[in-house]
Amino acid sequence: MQQDFLRARQKALQHELNTLGNLYRYLNRDILIIDAASTIVAASSQLLAKLQLLEQETIGTPVERWFEHTKQSPTQSFYQTGEVLFKPIPTLGALLWLTPSSHETANDWATLIELKFPVVEQSSSGTDDDRLILAPAQALAVFQDHIDSARENCKSRSFLGLRPQLPTDTQLAVSEAEVMAFMRDCALILHSLWSYPVLVLDQSMLVVVLPEQNEVDDAHIALADETLNAHWAKLEKPKPFSTRLSALTAPIMGHTARDFLDAELQESLCLDELERRKRVLEQFHKRGFLMHLQPVMTLTPGEPVLFFEALARWSGPDPMPPPVFLSIAKDMGLEAPATKILFALFCDAADDLINSDEIARQRFSFNIDAENFTDTSVRSFMKSRLMSSALAPSQVVIELIETNNVKDPESLTTAINDMKAWGAQIAIDDFGRSFSSLERLITIEADIFKLDGSLTDRIEQEKLAILVSKIVALANKLDMTVVAEGIETEDQLKALLSLGIDYGQGYFLGRPALPTTFASRTSAT
Structure with a gap:
């Protein structure tokens, strides 16, 4: 027992x-x-x-x-x-x-x-036991934390980079230990100069982490170079290797810490592209966007609005259109933070309209890249933000764009089921723009699909009208609501009604406007 x-x-x-x-x-x-x-x-x-x-x-x-x-x-x-x-x-x-x-x-x-793990420590003894340099893997992880923080907060973060110029002659080849010893010496010298954290990422890269809001300029580079040369001059011996100092910036200059190990990264971006990235970064950091709402309406006169689509608009001078600033944000690795910022502004805009009238119970749609939608941190933020909003999950329509680019279709299915279980509806945006549209219609369990404006623009063509009518019949069998985008003329409206399409969106029906505009219209009626 x-x-x-x-x-x-x-x-x-x-x-x-x-x-x-x-x-x-x-x-x-x-x-x-x-x-x-x-x-x-x-x-x-x-x-x-x-x-x-x-x-x-x-x-x-x-x-x-x-x-x-x-x-x-x-x-x-x-x-x-x-x-x-x-x-x-x-x-x-x-x-x-x-x-x-x-x-x-x-x-x-x-x-x-x-x-x-200590980031940077230096003992008061000044001996060789100073604990300043992390091993490459740890230093890279610490450096990544700085970049992740800059990305999440949509801030620019500056670093001073140092690269040893190693000899290419095989007869002058040096060991990794020699290079790492040299990098450690450089790190100690630069740390004593500024007392900033210094990290050796590997034998090819050392970075000085500047405080937030500080930018590396020519004065930093000149002072660092002068101090390094003075150290070996004081020892009365030549510096083992020449060095190249340069300014590094996150997230403008790269997506991950390892991107900074690419010597070609900085040179690959022209000054105009860097300036555009800085502008987009600053705009997201200050939340410089307004959410306009455009109604998706019943095509029969006198019927209510089906839902409002939220459209982000650049606030301030020299505005960029959404496809441009969203593409730039993606290039900088800011997709998830940018989506979170825009979703928060989306909730604010919906709140303004809902709170303006007690009977306002409209639904509101938010556009999101399908690949980004599979990010669990993004969906967690969306749920958390909705909990503090007047907007109920059942009033939210998620419009998925670029669904044909999803690398893992199973993850998209999981994400869709997750949000539908939470109460939201799913729409496929820009249907008909690519050859994969029909497959998406069948495989993605959406509640709504929106015909791309390029189809609406040619809807009076007989063959195209026949094709659209077949697609509408299929959508009806799949219990999906069909919305035609880009309606700009009365003739287009009549053609769409004749094909059995009940809902539409476009300048002919209603232009995008601030929530207060729709609030005043609702009050007037």
Whole structure:
């Protein structure tokens, strides 16, 4: 009986441990779990990426294989708080053991810890033990955090980049260790000059992280170059390698930290393109857009509006049309943040109209790139923003654009089902613009599809009218509502009605306008 009890207890503890591992494995934290025998049983994906380790390399191995305690805090057990070093890359510096598990049943059997990575540390002793330089993988991760923050907040963030000019002559080839030693010296010199964080990404790139709102200019570059040369002149020996200093900017200059390792990136963008990117970045940062609303109406006179489509308009001088500024934002890797900003403005515009009249219960549509729609962080933001809005999920229509460009159709299906389960309706925008439209109509479970304005413009052509009538009949069988876009003449309206299309949108029916315009019309009626 005692053996049965022990086996059951062991099974229960193992189940607990597995649960802990699964819980923390995918957190955006540096988590490690070890058991009573000091064996690693779980590690978060983020931690493994920073340490450049595979899960199969670490799980089931002694923790002492990878970590050791420092002389400053000689503890007898890895369960206790203390400083440790990562053995494969000792230049990583001190790591801190944090948050031992207080789990009642597993506390004596497994320990949950979080490793804290120092960004930049320099001891007051000024010795060779200064912990300034992170190993490349860690430095890249820290640098990526700065870029991600700039992207999410739609800010420009400046860095000073340094590249060693290595000899190309094979007879003068140097080892990676020599280059890294030189890069460490450069980092120490630049850190002592400004006290800014300095990160060595690899043997080909070092970056100085400037404070927010600071921009790298010619004065920074000249001072850094002068200081580096003066250091080796003081030592009375030649500088091992010449260096190239340049200004780097995120997110304007690149999408990820690794983009900065591409020496051609900066030169690939002309000054005009850089200026356009800066303008778009600034516009999103200050939320410089107005949401206009255009009604989607019943084609029969006197019937109510089906829903309002929200259209973003650039606010201020020299406006850019939406396709242009959205394309530029995408090129900068700002798709998700830009979508979140525009969706927040969309909710504000809908709130203005809903709150203007107690009987206003219209639905409102928001355009989103189908690939971007599959981003779970974007959908989570949309749901969160709706919870603080007067707009109910059942009043939202998601208009999917560029659905034929989705790389993972299954993820799009998941995203559609997610939002429909939450109460929103789905529309396929610009139907008929490409040859893949019919396939999209059948495979995407949408509630509405909108005929592209290019079809409406030629709807009086007999053959095209026959084709559209067949598509409308198919849509009716699929329980989809058909909306014709781009109606600009009475003749187009009559032709569409004759084909059995009940809803439309266009300048002939109603131009885009601010929500207050529609609010005053509603009050007048």
